[in-house]
Amino acid sequence: xxxxxxxxxxxxxxxxxxxxxxxxxxxxxxxxxxxxxxxxxxxxxxxxxxxxxxxxxxxxxxxxxxxxxxxxxxxxxxxxxxxxxxxxxxxxxxxxxxxxxxxxxxxxxxxxxxxxxxxxxxxxxxxxxxxxxxxxxxxxxxxxxxxxxxxxxxxxxxxxxxxxxxxxxxxxxxxxxxxxxxxxxxxxxxxxxxxxxxxxxxxxxxxxxxxxxxxxxxxxxxxxxxxxxxxxxxxxxxxxxxxxxxxx
Amino acid sequence: xxxxxxxxxxxxxxxxxxxxxxxxxxxxxxxxxxxxxxxxxxxxxxxxxxxxxxxxxxxxxxxxxxxxxxxxxxxxxxxxxxxxxxxxxxxxxxxxxxxxxxxxxxxxxxxxxxxxxxxxxxxxxxxxxxxxxxxxxxxxxxxxxxxxxxxxxxxxxxxxxxxxxxxxxxxxxxxxxxxxxxxxxxxxxxxxxxxxxxxxxxxxxxxxxxxxxxxxxxxxxxxxxxxxxxxxxxxxxxxx
Numbered sequence: 340x341x342x343x344x345x346x347x348x349x350x351x352x353x354x355x356x357x358x359x360x361x362x363x364x365x366x367x368x369x370x371x372x373x374x375x376x377x378x379x380x381x382x383x384x385x386x387x388x389x390x391x392x393x394x395x396x397x398x399x400x401x402x403x404x405x406x407x408x409x410x411x412x413x414x415x416x417x418x419x420x421x422x423x424x425x426x427x428x429x430x431x432x433x434x435x436x437x438x439x440x441x442x443x444x445x446x447x448x449x450x451x452x453x454x455x456x457x458x459x460x461x462x463x464x465x466x467x468x469x470x471x472x473x474x475x476x477x478x479x480x481x482x483x484x485x486x487x488x489x490x491x492x493x494x495x496x497x498x499x500x501x502x503x504x505x506x507x508x509x510x511x512x513x514x515x516x517x518x519x520x521x522x523x524x525x526x527x528x529x530x531x532x533x534x535x536x537x538x539x540x541x542x543x544x545x546x547x548x549x550x551x552x553x554x555x556x557x558x559x560x561x562x563x564x565x566x567x568x569x570x571x572x573x574x575x576x577x578x579x580x581x582x583x584x585x586x587x
Numbered sequence: 588x589x590x591x592x593x594x595x596x597x598x599x600x601x602x603x604x605x606x607x608x609x610x611x612x613x614x615x616x617x618x619x620x621x622x623x624x625x626x627x628x629x630x631x632x633x634x635x636x637x638x639x640x641x642x643x644x645x646x647x648x649x650x651x652x653x654x655x656x657x658x659x660x661x662x663x664x665x666x667x668x669x670x671x672x673x674x675x676x677x678x679x680x681x682x683x684x685x686x687x688x689x690x691x692x693x694x695x696x697x698x699x700x701x702x703x704x705x706x707x708x709x710x711x712x713x714x715x716x717x718x719x720x721x722x723x724x725x726x727x728x729x730x731x732x733x734x735x736x737x738x739x740x741x742x743x744x745x746x747x748x749x750x751x752x753x754x755x756x757x758x759x760x761x762x763x764x765x766x767x768x769x770x771x772x773x774x775x776x777x778x779x780x781x782x783x784x785x786x787x788x789x790x791x792x793x794x795x796x797x798x799x800x801x802x803x804x805x806x807x808x809x810x811x812x813x814x815x816x817x818x819x820x821x822x823x824x825x826x827x
Contacts, residue, residue, distance in 0.1 A: 345664035346671070366686040434803035436762035438769070439777070439796055442784035522676040522702075526766045529678050537679065541770075544682035556679055563674025 368550045377554040386539075390558060393524065393535040396452070400459030400520045408467035408516070409509060415468070416475025417501065433469060437462035437519075438526055445531065455532055459524040463516035470512025474505030507578050514570045521563055536562070608790045617794035629779040630798060633764060636775065637806075639696045640760050644703035645753055651704075652711025652752070656745065662712065669705060677702040677763040681771060695772060699763045703756035710755070714748025715741060750814045757806050765799060776802070 350370050356362045357369035380386040415422040440461060444454040478501065486500035528537025536559050543552035594609050608616075620626040655662040680701045685694045718741065726740045768777025776799050783791040 343667070346667050349668065431800070431804060434758060434761075434807035435800040436765045436803060438762060438766045439780060439799045441769075442780060442792055443796070445784065446787075446789065518674065521674070522762075525676040526678045530766065530769050537676070540679050540682060544685075552682060556675065556683070559679060560671050560675040563676075564671055567674055568670075 365547070366549060368553065373550050373553045373557065376550040377557070380551065380554065386554070386558070389534060389536055389539050389555075390562070393528065393537070393559075393562070396456050396459060396524050396528075396535065397517075397521055399456045400524060401463055401517055403456065403460035404463035404467055404516055404520065405513065408464045408512075409471055412468040412471025412509070412512075413475060413501075413505065415472050416505070417497075422472070429465065429468060433465045437465075437523055438530075441527060441531065450531065455524065455527045458527050459520040462523040463520040466516040466519050467509075467512040470515065471505065471509045474508025474512075475501060477508070478504035507574075510570075510574045510578060514567065514574065517566055517570060518563070521566065525559060608793060613790050613793040613797070616790035617797070620791065620794055625779070626794070626798060629774055629776050629795075630802075632772070633768065633775045633777070633802075636692070636696050636699060636764050636768075637757075637760050640699035640764065641703060641757055643696065644700040644707055644756050644760065647700075648704045648707025648752065648756065649711050649749055652708040652749070653715060653741075653745070655708065655712040656715025657741070669708070673702070673705040673709070677759070678766045678770065681767060690771075695764070695767050698767050699760050702763060703760045706759060707749070707752040707756045710748045710752030711745060714745030714752075717748070718744035747818055750810075750818060754807065754810045754814070757810055758803070761799075761803055761806060 353362070353367065354369045354371060357364050357367050377386070411425070415425055437458060441454070441458050444457050448454040448457070482500055482504055483496075486496050491499055524535070525537035528535035529541045532538050536555050539555040540552055540559070543549070543555065594611060617626070651665075655665060677698055681694065681698045684697045684701075688694055688697060722744065723736070723740060726736055731739055764775070765777035765780070768775035769781045772778045776795055780792060780795045780799070783789075783795060
């Protein structure tokens with residue numbers, strides 16, 4: 340009950356306050372108007388296009404991060420020399436705000452898609468590799484012993500014991516990584532790109548076309564919610580042996 | 588090793604000096620930037636902004652999180668609102684915030700605080716909820732209630748989670764402050780980084796980047812060390 344009532348109540352309050360001009364309708368247009376503008380710009384097709392641009396960048400960045408990060412994380416977890424060689428670099432680079440890499444990538448690759456996508460990919464990469472490594476490192480060592488006692492070695496041990504044990508952590512890493520990639524991509528669009536939802540918010544802010552601005556803003560929120568909730572649902576359904584997928 | 592390789596590669600002409608200045612050149616530039624006060628003049632505002640944003644996010648986040656953990660109604664009401672707002676990247680709040688408060692410091696600080704606040708509130712709520720109800724019941728049995736129950740049982744029980752939230756929140760605040768400074772500030776490390784890029788002062792860009800990276804490392808590992816010191820009994824929740 341409350342779960343529906345509170346958000347609706349807040350929206351209604353905003354609507355009323357904006358209509359009564361208690362809130363300046365120039366800066367805070369009523370939600371109904373934002374909704375109307377949103378539908379209108381979708382019908383004209385440009386909003387769908389911009390959404391697709393952001394989604395494409397996000398998908399590319401996520402794939403670019405996941406493909407090397409998961410195997411590397413697993414390898415680091417299983418082979419001590421690999422871990423010893425890589426851990427210091429990852430530990431130093433992980434807490435760096437990846438958006439600070441944008442100017443370097445812009446110099447290296449020029450202003451364009453590769454630099455935008457790569458910035459997003461790097462932010463996801465470190466999160467995924469760290470979660471994957473943690474998944475292997477924190478697995479119950481008894482599982483390994485049992486597996487070995489039953490004669491599982493090499494590929495078999497990896498496939499039937501290590502991978503399933505690490506999978507929940509890997510999945511959490513993928514979810515957090517996707518979220519970080521979205522944050523970074525939208526920030527990059529806001530700062531440097533000339534397309535995408537992030538840029539849309541920036542442009543409409545500069546021209547003070549606030550209904551359009553809130554529309555794009557809400558769309559990013561919906562996208563983020565859909566992605567995080569969607570991935571969590573997939574996680575809960577496929578990894579049934581995991582107790583709690585967590586909230587973040 | 589990597590640094591030496593880099594130096595050698597530039598010296599041998601494998602990397603273009605214009606884009607990849609030698610580490611020694613960067614060091615010289617960094618020294619000059621520190622000596623003439625530029626770097627400090629930009630690091631100062633960034634640190635002050637992070638401090639304000641983090642205090643704001645921590646104070647409000649822990650309070651709201653504890654309240655949401657304790658009262659089911661509040662949690663049920665706020666959960667859907669938070670769930671929609673939280674995944675929105677902080678930087679998009681800059682226009683919104685700048686409508687509410689005057690442009691300038693306040694807008695930068697508030698924008699930086701947004702996502703950290705949600706992270707801290709989420710983890711705090713989670714921290715209260717995961718406390719074993721048996722423990723709470725036992726405490727009640729021994730006559731702990733109200734304030735006493737809160738300070739003796741609920742707060743210590745939730746503390747490991749709160750600390751994880753604070754650590755994540757601080758990391759986020761650094762990301763956002765750099766992004767916000769790139770967009771909308773003339774001072775600050777993010778602004779210096781972007782400015783150096785726009786005039787192609789590559790050496791200054793590297794120097795600034797290393798300061799930002801060092802700041803990230805100090806904040807993140809500093810807080811982790813503090814947690815091990817203060818809460819030796821509890822593992823970081825995000826590490827599980």
